[in-house]
Structure formats: structure tokens, C-alpha cells
Amino acid sequence: MSVHFINSETIHAAARILRSGGVVAFPTETVYGLGADAFNALAVAKIFEIKKRPYFDPLIVHISDDDQFEKLAQVTQAAKDLARAFWPGPLTLVLKKKPGIPDLVVAGLETIAVRMPDHPAALDLIRAAKTPLAAPSANPFGYLSPTTSKHVEEQLGEQIDFILDGGPCLTGVESTIIDLSCERPKLLRPGGISAEEIEKITGPMERQISASMPTAPGQLKQHYSPRKPLRILSIEEMKSHSKLSKAGILLFSSGSAPEAQPPIQATAVEVLSEKGDLKEAAANLFSALHRLDKSKSEIIFAEPMPENGLGLAIMDRLRRAAATFE
Numbered sequence: 582m583s584v585h586f587i588n589s590e591t592i593h594a595a596a597r598i599l600r601s602g603g604v605v606a607f608p609t610e611t612v613y614g615l616g617a618d619a620f621n622a623l624a625v626a627k628i629f630e631i632k633k634r635p636y637f638d639p640l641i642v643h644i645s646d647d648d649q650f651e652k653l654a655q656v657t658q659a660a661k662d663l664a665r666a667f668w669p670g671p672l673t674l675v676l677k678k679k680p681g682i683p684d685l686v687v688a689g690l691e692t693i694a695v696r697m698p699d700h701p702a703a704l705d706l707i708r709a710a711k712t713p714l715a716a717p718s719a720n721p722f723g724y725l726s727p728t729t730s731k732h733v734e735e736q737l738g739e740q741i742d743f744i745l746d747g748g749p750c751l752t753g754v755e756s757t758i759i760d761l762s763c764e765r766p767k768l769l770r771p772g773g774i775s776a777e778e779i780e781k782i783t784g785p786m787e788r789q790i791s792a793s794m795p796t797a798p799g800q801l802k803q804h805y806s807p808r809k810p811l812r813i814l815s816i817e818e819m820k821s822h823s824k825l826s827k828a829g830i831l832l833f834s835s836g837s838a839p840e841a842q843p844p845i846q847a848t849a850v851e852v853l854s855e856k857g858d859l860k861e862a863a864a865n866l867f868s869a870l871h872r873l874d875k876s877k878s879e880i881i882f883a884e885p886m887p888e889n890g891l892g893l894a895i896m897d898r899l900r901r902a903a904a905t906f907e
């Protein structure tokens with residue numbers, strides 16, 4: 582295992598590994614990805630093996646230009662409109678696939694998930710590898726997503742030969758996934774671009790952010806989880822909880838912190854955004870959860886956040902983390 586700062590040499594070294602069927606961890610604006618050549622089934626199989634990811638859970642394919650998009654998917658007008666508005670960026674589009682894509686990438690589905698990441702190193706890497714990259718988040722299946730190269734190193738370092746370090750991810754939650762393969766656009770996973778922003782272009786979307794499987798196999802109810810149990814509780818509920826002194830606490834803003842102060846004797850406290858900004862909170866979410874998971878606390882209490890803008894993605898991740906321990 583080795584972590585490499587990004588420069589043209591390390592990008593090209595990573596691209597050579599990808600071209601010869603290896604896997605590389607790389608930064609995107611959302612979370613770190615674990616990438617392989619999307620057209621090389623054996624390389625893609627390594628991703629599933631390293632993550633211990635079930636084979637029924639399809640991958641997102643990352644592209645650097647429109648030609649690659651056309652090669653992978655049947656690009657509709659709605660897809661073009663959304664791509665023009667939000668790519669490169671934290672938006673994944675699900676469309677009918679084109680022939681020639683390994684079944685493993687799409688888990689045997691007739692659709693494919695594609696996104697153009699907004700990170701210069703990710704785009705340079707795809708260009709240098711001269712192939713789209715199938716890449717899930719670079720974490721063991723079900724665990725907290727990685728937003729720094731250190732998270733990747735700690736969780737999967739022994740199994741990955743090459744980690745590109747591009748610093749902390751600026752968006753911090755995964756991409757928003759929109760299914761455009763049916764008549765009406767459907768929100769499958771809230772993420773780095775708010776549903777409100779997307780609906781300005783698509784009009785009202787259907788929402789299927791459910792835990793049940795078929796169309797979004799990866800939208801499992803239990804996901805994004807720390808090792809410690811996590812509960813979503815109001816500050817009042819935290820204060821009267823018998824485990825308070827053993828808890829690590831995740832607060833939205835410092836607005837909630839003063840109340841949480843003296844009477845609350847928790848083991849660790851993380852504030853996601855001093856000024857209560859949802860974008861900043863999303864960017865800090867996984868790092869704060871990683872720290873709480875490593876702290877001396879036995880349990881994590883998370884304060885509910887407002888569910889508008891990026892708050893929808895944050896609450897989606899917290900609910901799935903909490904569901905693991907129900």
C-alpha cells in the first residue's frame with residue numbers, strides 16, 4: 582500500500598495500474614472512490630472482493646467527457662439537460678445501458694449509473710487511463726464513507742496498492758442519484774446536489790429513497806454505519822439518556838451546542854457547522870463520524886438536522902447508520 586500526493590507522475594502511475602487491470606483509490610468531490618477500468622470485468626471483480634460488496638449492488642461509472650457518456654448509456658434529452666446543468670458534479674444519472682458493459686458493473690441490470698466527477702485529479706486520471714472508471718466509495722461495504730486518503734488507508738490500506746491523495750473531499754456526501762430510465766425522473770439517493778436544485782430543471786421528481794431493494798439495489802436500509810451504535814435524538818432526549826456520559830455527540834450547529842454544554846457530560850462532541858450551514862455540515866459529516874467512532878465513547882447520539890437542501894442527504898446517511906443497530 583502507498584499513498585501518493587497528486588502530480589502528473591502519480592496520476593500516470595495510477596493510470597498504468599488501471600490500464601493493466603489493477604485498482605486505485607482516488608479523490609472525488611464527494612468521497613474517495615475505488616476505481617477500475619469499467620470495461621475490464623476481472624478488474625471490476627477485484628473491487629467487489631476488496632470491499633466485500635455483494636454482487637447484486639451495481640457500481641457508478643465515472644467519465645471525463647460526453648463521448649464516454651454516449652458509449653455507456655442511451656443518453657436522453659433529460660439526461661443532457663441535467664448533465665449540462667450539473668456536470669462535472671455530484672450527480673449520478675441512471676439510464677438504459679449500451680451493449681458491451683460487463684454485467685458485473687451493472688449487476689445484470691438493463692440500466693447503468695454514470696457521473697462526471699468535479700475533481701481535477703479524478704478527471705485527469707480518467708483521461709490518462711483512457712477509459713471510464715467503475716468506482717464505488719473506497720470503504721468496506723456498509724461502513725462510513727471515506728472523505729480523506731487517511732480514511733481509505735485505515736480501512737482498506739492493506740488491500741490497495743495505490744491511493745491518490747487529493748486532500749479532504751469538499752462536498753463530503755455521495756452524489757445524488759436520479760433514475761431517468763423510466764417515464765418520470767426518480768430520486769434514488771439524496772446527495773451532494775439538492776433535490777430542489779434538480780427539480781428546477783426536471784420538474785417534480787418521484788421519490789424512491791426506500792430501503793427496499795429492486796430498482797436501487799444498493800439503497801440498503803443499513804449503510805454508512807460506524808462500528809458503534811448510533812441513535813438520532815433531540816438534545817432533550819440526549820440529556821435524559823442513561824448512556825449520556827458514555828456517548829459521543831454529533832451536533833448540527835453551535836446554536837445547539839450551548840444547551841448541550843455543562844449539563845451534558847459526553848465523552849466527545851462534534852459540531853458539523855458552527856453557523857448552521859448545511860453544505861459545511863455535509864462536508865464535515867463523515868470525518869466527524871469517523872472521529873466519534875474512534876473516540877472512547879460507547880455510543881453515538883446524533884442531533885436531527887433540517888431536511889432541506891443537503892440536509893436530506895445528511896439525514897438519509899444518519900438514518901441508515903442508525904438502522905444498523907435497531
Ligand code: TXA
Binds near residue numbers: 698
Ligand atoms: O459520490 C458518489 O457517488 C461516490 C463517488 C466515488 O463517486 N460513489 C458512490 O458509489 O457512492 P457507491 O457504490 O457507494 O454507491 C453507488 C450507488 C449504489 O447504491 C448502487 O445501488 C447505485 O449507486 N446504482 C448503481 N447502478 C445503479 C443502477 N443501474 N440502478 C440503480 N441504482 C444504481
Ligand code: MG
Binds near residue numbers: 717718726
Ligand atoms: Mg458507498
